[in-house]
Amino acid sequence: xxxxxxxxxxxxxxxxxxxxxxxxxxxxxxxxxxxxxxxxxxxxxxxxxxxxxxxxxxxxxxxxxxxxxxxxxxxxxxxxxxxxxxxxxxxxxxxxxxxxxxxxxxxxxxxxxxxxxxxxxxxxxxxxxxxxxxxxxxxxxxxxxxxxxxxxxxxxxxxxxxxxxxxxxxxxxxxxxxxxxxxxxxxxxxxxxxxxxxxxxxxxxxxxxxxxxxxxxxxxxxxxxxxxxxxxxxxxxxxxxxxxxxxxxxxxxxxxxxxxxxxxxxxxxxxxxxxxxxxxxxxxxxxxxxxxxxxxxxxxxxxxxxxxxxxxxxxxxxxxxxxxxxxxxxxxxxxxxxxxxxxxxxxxxxxxxxxxxxxxxxxxxxxxxxxxxxxxx
Amino acid sequence: xxxxxxxxxxxxxxxxxxxxxxxxxxxxxxxxxxxxxxxxxxxxxxxxxxxxxxxxxxxxxxxxxxxxxxxxxxxxxxxxxxxxxxxxxxxxxxxxxxxxxxxxxxxxxxxxxxxxxxxxxxxxxxxxxxxxxxxxxxxxxxxxxxxxxxxxxxxxxxxxxxxxxxxxxxxxxxxxxxxxxxxxxxxxxxxxxxxxxxxxxxxxxxxxxxxxxxxxxxxxxxxxxxxxxxxxxxxxxxxxxxxxxxxxxxxxxxxxxxxxxxxxxxxxxxxxxxxxxxxxxxxxxxxxxxxxxxxxxxxxxxxxxxxxxxxxxxxxxxxxxxxxxxxxxxxxxxxxxxxxxxxxxxxxxxxxxxxxxxxxxxxxxxxxxxxxxxxxx
Numbered sequence: 001x002x003x004x005x006x007x008x009x010x011x012x013x014x015x016x017x018x019x020x021x022x023x024x025x026x027x028x029x030x031x032x033x034x035x036x037x038x039x040x041x042x043x044x045x046x047x048x049x050x051x052x053x054x055x056x057x058x059x060x061x062x063x064x065x066x067x068x069x070x071x072x073x074x075x076x077x078x079x080x081x082x083x084x085x086x087x088x089x090x091x092x093x094x095x096x097x098x099x100x101x102x103x104x105x106x107x108x109x110x111x112x113x114x115x116x117x118x119x120x121x122x123x124x125x126x127x128x129x130x131x132x133x134x135x136x137x138x139x140x141x142x143x144x145x146x147x148x149x150x151x152x153x154x155x156x157x158x159x160x161x162x163x164x165x166x167x168x169x170x171x172x173x174x175x176x177x178x179x180x181x182x183x184x185x186x187x188x189x190x191x192x193x194x195x196x197x198x199x200x201x202x203x204x205x206x207x208x209x210x211x212x213x214x215x216x217x218x219x220x221x222x223x224x225x226x227x228x229x230x231x232x233x234x235x236x237x238x239x240x241x242x243x244x245x246x247x248x249x250x251x252x253x254x255x256x257x258x259x260x261x262x263x264x265x266x267x268x269x270x271x272x273x274x275x276x277x278x279x280x281x282x283x284x285x286x287x288x289x290x291x292x293x294x295x296x297x298x299x300x301x302x303x304x305x306x307x308x309x310x311x312x313x314x315x316x317x318x319x320x321x322x323x324x325x326x327x328x329x330x331x332x333x334x335x336x337x338x339x340x341x342x343x344x345x346x347x348x349x350x351x352x353x354x355x356x357x358x359x360x361x362x363x364x365x366x367x368x369x370x371x372x373x374x375x376x377x
Numbered sequence: 378x379x380x381x382x383x384x385x386x387x388x389x390x391x392x393x394x395x396x397x398x399x400x401x402x403x404x405x406x407x408x409x410x411x412x413x414x415x416x417x418x419x420x421x422x423x424x425x426x427x428x429x430x431x432x433x434x435x436x437x438x439x440x441x442x443x444x445x446x447x448x449x450x451x452x453x454x455x456x457x458x459x460x461x462x463x464x465x466x467x468x469x470x471x472x473x474x475x476x477x478x479x480x481x482x483x484x485x486x487x488x489x490x491x492x493x494x495x496x497x498x499x500x501x502x503x504x505x506x507x508x509x510x511x512x513x514x515x516x517x518x519x520x521x522x523x524x525x526x527x528x529x530x531x532x533x534x535x536x537x538x539x540x541x542x543x544x545x546x547x548x549x550x551x552x553x554x555x556x557x558x559x560x561x562x563x564x565x566x567x568x569x570x571x572x573x574x575x576x577x578x579x580x581x582x583x584x585x586x587x588x589x590x591x592x593x594x595x596x597x598x599x600x601x602x603x604x605x606x607x608x609x610x611x612x613x614x615x616x617x618x619x620x621x622x623x624x625x626x627x628x629x630x631x632x633x634x635x636x637x638x639x640x641x642x643x644x645x646x647x648x649x650x651x652x653x654x655x656x657x658x659x660x661x662x663x664x665x666x667x668x669x670x671x672x673x674x675x676x677x678x679x680x681x682x683x684x685x686x687x688x689x690x691x692x693x694x695x696x697x698x699x700x701x702x703x704x705x706x707x708x709x710x711x712x713x714x715x716x717x718x719x720x721x722x723x724x725x726x727x728x729x730x731x732x733x734x735x736x737x738x739x740x741x742x743x744x745x746x747x748x749x750x751x752x753x754x
Contacts, residue, residue: 026560179549182410183741184740185740342736344731344737349548349549352703352726359720367556
């Protein structure tokens, strides 16, 4: 008996395109497992490409791959309309059409909305889709780090939602935490390095390199966002910390988290251009970081940019940690998470590995989609 | 809407009893999640205690806890019959009754058979139950390491089976491997230290202690089986390696695995008593291990008892590993597993933590039970 999982992909940046390619290349594997992933629509921020009749038709693999090429080239999804095999809707029509499809399939054959965007704009759509009986799979951190009201809505059917790739890319962080919690093993402390970029930066400054030089080479290597301050602000790590804390049942918001920003407000994006920041701003950070590294080193410690969730404390920032701890030993861009609970008290449960990259992130999303198969008829 | 998961527990040794206690103490948590675990029967090697009418009745929490006390005291499950609240069947009647319950509930309200025994005798029961539409949750390694025929039968409905606690106790090893594989990320190498006992022994001999002394103190600390040769033979690790290899799709049996036994056949259980082995046998192992430890140390390496699965090789035994690797750094009784795949190639995905203990093992079983809830009506 074949299991058919219908889905709409929202967002076709790097992760979304990689997901479509994984779906197509996994066809033989999934067929062997009796699963068929049926992509009925794909949206980006402007348009929605959809099969003409979603009840009986899906987007063909060649359309999906063509769509990936079109987006890689920076073209509009409208280009696809020329084939005549798909319909393309734009702007508010696009949102309306997605809701129509969700209403049609949500409670009949089932539908998963897969959010691989990085936008807050999907939130109203996702919350409506939940009410229409849809499943939600997310790599997008924004919906889960919005208001508690949105959060409660999104997780109102906890089995209908998966979001492994919101923390540590494909690393089995969320699924493992779910397992621990559902077995009644209370988690009392989480500490982790959840930014590949900041992991790389902190392990390089440990070797005595000035942070200005390290950030510039990280940017050259493609490890940072186009504006490296998006990494250095700690906001991305704070969103991940919030997702973990809420998973533990904490009813907090982003502004309840103490966040250490690695640059002063005089160098904020509104005040200073990226070029200025990279050219002159960064140099002003060297002395302080160098001093902190040296001071830590005197006690046999190293600096790591971590998230800590314990007791009533949820914060992200630089911490001095023993060189000889899983976090202290971390080198390069790997992520690591230590979970302490009743079962893992003396020694934590440690999960470590690549925590970034389109391939790994998309693999995490795909594993989530396969994981909800029992909810489909 | 409440989700009711009916189950029969097979085996009420340490893990089984701990599971019953977890189930009872998690009642408020699971009620909040809309889940009710309905234990309709519990069996040990001789008897089966069952609710008088499994369609409408379950074993009450006070019966479950009384059952735990009876088994802790070493008494027979028959003692429970006195309460009049349960029925007790013995020997072949017991097996027959379990099959009756499986046939009655398997395809109606659903039933999970939870195997926390350490016996091969459950295999015929489990394979029949699979045909009757039941789910299977196992901490018992024997059924999955029997013949390929039994294995194929057991996994014939892959979504109906969970067995996290067969490898690394509650550590999220099996669930993480499933995620990686289902996302089409091919695993090319697994290396791990999967015996808390041998992990402890190898890290202690690294410090220069004779293995004879280390094994004796491990026994005193309760880290070993009553006959420590059950650990030193490597058979337990080999079973775990076989489970992992078969998960990767390898069609091999236990005797295809190269197993390094840490004592010579002249000291085997049939030839030498436990007392003799602990008294004089063990002393004869000291010289060789001491020499191997020294030799490894000259190259900056340490010895670890590991399982390796890669290319066409599946073996368990002592390996010389870099002191500065996740496995080399391992101390004490933690388990660690490194998984290499397309997504985790330069650096592996590492999962580390307590890999033994009744509490952790039972928590893994309970998480598995909760994980199959979508298969219940």
